[in-house]
Amino acid sequence: MSWWKTAAIYQIYPRSFKDGNGDGIGDLAGVRAQLPYLADLGVDALWFNPWYPSSGADGGYDVIDYRDIDPEYGTLAEAEKLIAEARALGLRTIVDVVPNHISHLHPWFQRALEGHDRDLFWFRDHPNNWTSEFGGDPWTQLPDGDWYLHLFTAEQPDLNWTHPAVRQEHEDVLRFWFDRGAAGVRIDSAVLPVKDPALPDLEAGRPHPFVDRDELHDIYRSWRRVADSYEDPRILVGELWLPDAARFARYLRPDELHTAFNLDFLTCPWDATRLRASIDTTLAAHAPVDAPATWVLSNHDVTRVVSRYGRTDTSFSFGAKKAGVPTDLELGTRRARAAALLACALPGAVYVYQGEELGLPEYEVPTDAIRDPMHFRSGGVDPGRDGCRIPLPWSGGSPPYGFGATPTWLPQPAGWDGLTVEAQDGAPDSMLTLYRSVLRRRREFSGSLRWLDRGVGVLAFARDAGPVCVVNLSPAPVALDGEVVLASGPIEDGFLPVDTAAYIRIDL
Ligand code: GLC
Ligand code: CA
Numbered sequence: 001m002s003w004w005k006t007a008a009i010y011q012i013y014p015r016s017f018k019d020g021n022g023d024g025i026g027d028l029a030g031v032r033a034q035l036p037y038l039a040d041l042g043v044d045a046l047w048f049n050p051w052y053p054s055s056g057a058d059g060g061y062d063v064i065d066y067r068d069i070d071p072e073y074g075t076l077a078e079a080e081k082l083i084a085e086a087r088a089l090g091l092r093t094i095v096d097v098v099p100n101h102i103s104h105l106h107p108w109f110q111r112a113l114e115g116h117d118r119d120l121f122w123f124r125d126h127p128n129n130w131t132s133e134f135g136g137d138p139w140t141q142l143p144d145g146d147w148y149l150h151l152f153t154a155e156q157p158d159l160n161w162t163h164p165a166v167r168q169e170h171e172d173v174l175r176f177w178f179d180r181g182a183a184g185v186r187i188d189s190a191v192l193p194v195k196d197p198a199l200p201d202l203e204a205g206r207p208h209p210f211v212d213r214d215e216l217h218d219i220y221r222s223w224r225r226v227a228d229s230y231e232d233p234r235i236l237v238g239e240l241w242l243p244d245a246a247r248f249a250r251y252l253r254p255d256e257l258h259t260a261f262n263l264d265f266l267t268c269p270w271d272a273t274r275l276r277a278s279i280d281t282t283l284a285a286h287a288p289v290d291a292p293a294t295w296v297l298s299n300h301d302v303t304r305v306v307s308r309y310g311r312t313d314t315s316f317s318f319g320a321k322k323a324g325v326p327t328d329l330e331l332g333t334r335r336a337r338a339a340a341l342l343a344c345a346l347p348g349a350v351y352v353y354q355g356e357e358l359g360l361p362e363y364e365v366p367t368d369a370i371r372d373p374m375h376f377r378s379g380g381v382d383p384g385r386d387g388c389r390i391p392l393p394w395s396g397g398s399p400p401y402g403f404g405a406t407p408t409w410l411p412q413p414a415g416w417d418g419l420t421v422e423a424q425d426g427a428p429d430s431m432l433t434l435y436r437s438v439l440r441r442r443r444e445f446s447g448s449l450r451w452l453d454r455g456v457g458v459l460a461f462a463r464d465a466g467p468v469c470v471v472n473l474s475p476a477p478v479a480l481d482g483e484v485v486l487a488s489g490p491i492e493d494g495f496l497p498v499d500t501a502a503y504i505r506i507d508l
Contacts, residue, residue, distance in 0.1 A: 009094065019404020035082075044090070061152070062155050080181070094185060095184075097187055097188065099189075102157065122157075187236060309331070362387040391408040455478060
């Protein structure tokens with residue numbers, strides 16, 4: 001069985017994981033020092049958010065040089081060591097690639113500014129009616145009068161994927177990292193790179209000029225050929241924000257991407273009917289293309305799960321973030337614990353975003369400390385994504401909580417002393433202990449999913465092998481039959497309390 005079909009993959013946001021040299025910024029030395037922590041957690045692979053030289057306009061998603069490491073994080077030689085050391089501990093490495101755009105400081109764009117090879121990008125003498133993914137105008141005018149397209153910030157000019165050099169360069173970059181031992185790539189904004197070359201106005205009823213264009217599939221097929229040319233084949237993981245499950249699954253055909261993030265599950269509210277529908281739709285969409293599903297509860301772009309689940313509206317959407325609304329973190333944490341059991345029992349791969357295993361809440365960063373361009377481009381309406389990117393608390397009772405030195409690049413809140421790795425390590429009821437247990441238990445599951453009826457509001461299912469998973473989203477405790485092997489909270493007299501999950505052994 002290929003490892004990636006059932007892998008648990010830990011997402012590292014390098015800037016906020018661990019600071020090895022005491023400048024308040026996470027780095028590769030910090031990650032290397034904590035590899036035993038990651039191996040011990042029980043994951044199979046690490047996905048690194050971009051670690052390349054960048055102007056920092058969008059948290060590293062503005063790449064200046066794909067073949068190097070940002071000096072704030074370390075060196076290429078260190079990255080090579082990290083990949084090898086991680087592998088020796090059983091952890092594979094996935095790197096991030098960002099095909100839609102590069103940094104305005106990348107040599108290609110610098111040359112374009114001087115008037116050379118502008119056809120590597122989208123230069124026009126007038127803008128169109130498109131909107132930036134971060135809000136506002138996706139066109140910026142240069143002093144010479146020409147406009148260039150950037151679906152994100154002005155520091156992230158979009159590449160022209162009809163240009164052969166763009167295709168060639170990205171395939172070379174894949175080989176560069178695969179040759180250095182990377183086990184795969186995560187493909188950023190994977191439904192956006194191809195544009196209708198006429199750049200027509202966006203009009204209802206017409207094919208979308210830049211989302212999910214059919215031409216993308218040919219590009220990913222050639223990436224797949226690169227990945228498959230390695231003896232230990234490398235994997236391609238897509239970030240596909242697409243509401244239509246059938247369109248989503250087309251990217252997972254056998255000669256395209258291996259897997260993609262399940263963002264539908266991530267945005268789903270804490271509601272049994274909705275979650276079950278999301279799980280069923282996911283499994284049904286993946287079956288015909290024979291691709292494994294993935295289960296994602298959080299990442300570096302969305303509100304932390306314990307905060308989401310502690311609100312009246314537990315769904316997530318970029319357009320309606322709920323900063324400032326009342327949040328019951330105790331409730332959210334109870335649900336997040338149950339959700340961890342759910343996600344880890346489902347067929348396919350699972351992602352854990354750094355800090356999820358510590359139950360970190362969203363931190364509403366003081367306005368003057370906000371870094372995220374999403375906030376600025378929204379005219380200050382959107383709180384941005386900094387609140388889920390806070391430097392991790394490792395130890396101690398106050399900032400920097402063992403992260404490195406203060407000031408940390410984003411401020412940490414007071415009151416995280418109980419959430420540090422040190423405080424949670426070995427504590428029987430901590431989120432960290434739960435994640436360690438659930439990631440171990442997860443290996444017992446295999447085969448397909450079969451729903452069991454345990455009443456309204458209860459998600460219960462068996463797999464071909466492994467315990468039965470029962471999640472109680474109903475308003476009352478439910479009776480459990482069988483032996484409990486793991487539970488997200490205390491079982492009361494044989495009853496599974498509200499917002500609690502358990503793995504049980506029953507003879508069915
Ligand atoms: C993806 C990334 C996000 C980034 C954007 C532009 O959605 O996950 O963090 O801002 O692409 O690269
Ligand atoms: Ca550092």
